[in-house]
Amino acid sequence: MFGKSKKSFSPLQGGQEKFETIIGPQVQVLGHLRVKESVRIDGAVVGDIQAEAGQSVTVVIGATGQVQGNILADFVVVAGQVVGHIEARERVELHPHSRVEGDIRYASIAIEHGAAVHGVLLHISDTPAQI
Secondary structure (H helix, E strand, O other), X not given: OOOOOXXXXXXXXXXXXXXXXXXXXXXXXXXXXEEOOOEEEOOEEEOOEEEOOXXXXXXXXXXXXXXXXXXXXXXXXXXXXXXXXXXXXXEEEEOOOOEXXXXXXXXXXXXXXXOEEOOOEEEOOOOOOOO
C-alpha cells in the first residue's frame, strides 16, 4: 500500500524477458540481422536489425552496445548507442546515457533523464514500417 515502491520491469535489468540471442561485449557483427525472437546487443552491430511483424520482438542495446544501422522491431530499448533510425511498432525506451543519432518513429516512447537524441521524434499510427 503506502510507502511501498513499485518496481518497473526493464529488459536491461534482467527481468522476465527471454533472449534467444545475446551479442556479447567482445563481439562485432558485420551485416544485417533479421530476428524472429528478442535479441540483446552488448557488443557492436554494423548493419540493420529487422524483426518480423507480429512476433512481439524486443531489441535491447545494452550500455556497452553499439549499432550502426536502422532498427525495426516491436520494442526497442536503448542504453548504449545507435547511429541510424529506429522504428518501434509498440514502444521505445531510452535509458540514461543512451545516445541515438537518427530519427525515431514510435507508437509509445519513454525517455529518461540523460538520454540524448540527435534526430526527429515521430509518433506513428497503424501505418506500415518505412525503414
